[in-house]
Amino acid sequence: MLNIFETQQKLAAAYGPSGQERAVAEVIAELAKPYADDVYTDRLGNLIAVKKGGGEASVMFSAHMDSIGLIVTHIDENGFLWFSQIGGLAIWRIYGSVVRFQNGTRGVVYINGKAEPKDVKLSDLYIDIGAKDEASARKMVSVGDTAVFDQPTFLMGDNCLASPYLDDRIACVVLLAAMQDIQKTDNDLYFVFSSQEELGIRGAKAAAYGINPTYGFAVDVTMSGDIPEHKPKMECKLHGGAAVKIMDSSIICHPEVVKWLEATADREGITHQREILLAGGTDAGAIHVSRAGVYTGAISIPTRYIHNPVEVCSLDDVEACIRLVRAACDISL
């Protein structure tokens, strides 16, 4: 049985901001190969692992490999790096964070001295890589280079997991764990480790068109409402179980799929809860409107501090999601 903590640690340490997922794909491919009939990469960099079944119907699971990050747009005469965002960055979330580049160069993100705290924009922040001048900086990084959060993965408190990029590497862990548990399958199964979700669910759109599945499930993180004064009020919480998505800004999950997931979870004794995300979308948004439409739902891992340098989830919930994904392989409506 796959070790959740160790696998997340490995995946979080792999370099893969949107558009540059290859290194993450390589780690995942190694872990997936023993349990798949075929593993291949498509033109947009989606990694797809196939487990053939009876061929009557097919199920596509999608967890995205890419992470949010920073991209260097300018190196100034003092060797400081100015950047733009890859995916959704928020100023006060990255302020003070440690970042690393693909070549191992590390830096810290801070605000220029003139910026007013009340009106800080992303363009007021810069990365300090400790270069003594521009020439030295240009030996370490180039304009167009990308950087990701550089934080450790660790176990915390009562069965919690703290790590950068639980969004969405923990979902990749869930798919890998579920794959290992499948002996026989009636449905053809496609485990898609998608690319460029953070830029607008782009990889999944192409993957869904190519696979043309009967059923689709996105596996992603969702906000949990159990931190102090969380706004808006959300019922979804850590240790509440696998979150069955009702709706987010990209999809209204098919009611029949939702019903099936909840009935299946009840029958299998899998702890579950409902989630409604008012702001934010997932690969399910791209899958359900592919071609003439796909029966689509989503299984989510409740997570605190999404898109922050360190995110937190419950191992109980991860285990529940693994079981629910495994059960979802047998969906038949």
Added chain:
Amino acid sequence: MKERIKQLCALDGVSGWEDEVRDYIRKTAEPSADEIREDVMGNLLVFRKGEKEGKTVMVAAHMDEVGLMVRGATEDGFIKFGTVGGMDRRLLFGKTLRCGQKKLPGVIGLKAPHLSKPSERESVPQVSDMYIDIGASSKDDALRKVQLGEVCAFDTAPEDFGNGLFKAKAVDDRIGCAVLLRLLEEKPVCDTWFAFTVQEEVGLRGSRTAAFALKPDIALVIEGTTGADRPDLKGTERVCAPGEGVVLSYMDGGSFYDRDLFEKMRGIADSEKIPWQLKRVVAGGTDAAAIQRSRSGVPVAGLAAAVRYIHAPVSVISWEDAENLYKLAKAFLSEV
């Protein structure tokens, strides 16, 4: 058609949960349909064989309306909600709703004027601060009465008023559905798919998959659009007005309608002496945007009725516009 519009506006069909509306339309369309099917998304697709071979036409109207979704409850039993589809949150206060599958009555509350501070009365609270009162006594009680994820529709009685005007909720786009129902009762000139789409209000999602499946040569979208003939608006701000004719779509936020089709439509309206108007503002979007970009593209045309207070719990249209909308659509389709 008047009766049908009234009946359709009395049904609840918040985006994603269009069942009631779809059932009514299916029952009404079945006797006339050559083929009828529902797709994965819930679109109802009705086919009528045409008098002549050649083109395939798609005529679309959406079944869904904007509404609210239950996303939680406070400790003392007030429902917290989110919106499904776009709406101005100022319109929510004091409105009555039918909540969840059981259609429990609810009202969106607000602090009484006696208790609110002047500064509170100046600003509009966020949706995340609002609540629906369903008369529950606790959080558990509330979430047993309406589950997380259930939807709520506005509780508005459809009613005639004024000089040939009609008020109801969901006029956008039950008026389009009613026009389609009437059109499909007659044998069309070309093979025609009447597509009653879902989830237009949350991103034109139904029409996207419907267009992919139907592969039409040409599409006509029948909608409700922003009528803004209020006393305080002048000139271009007035957008369009109920009673001043069928709105011909040339461009909106989602599409530049096929120019040839638009000019043909205008010519037909003139020769048939059907009153028409144009929107004075380029804004909004319709299923045309999704259909136009389907596969390798589809030429789209659009017609609409001017609707006052669109996307609000109560909207207003003119009966004469509804009748003319049908007449012009029919004339256009006979010359496609």
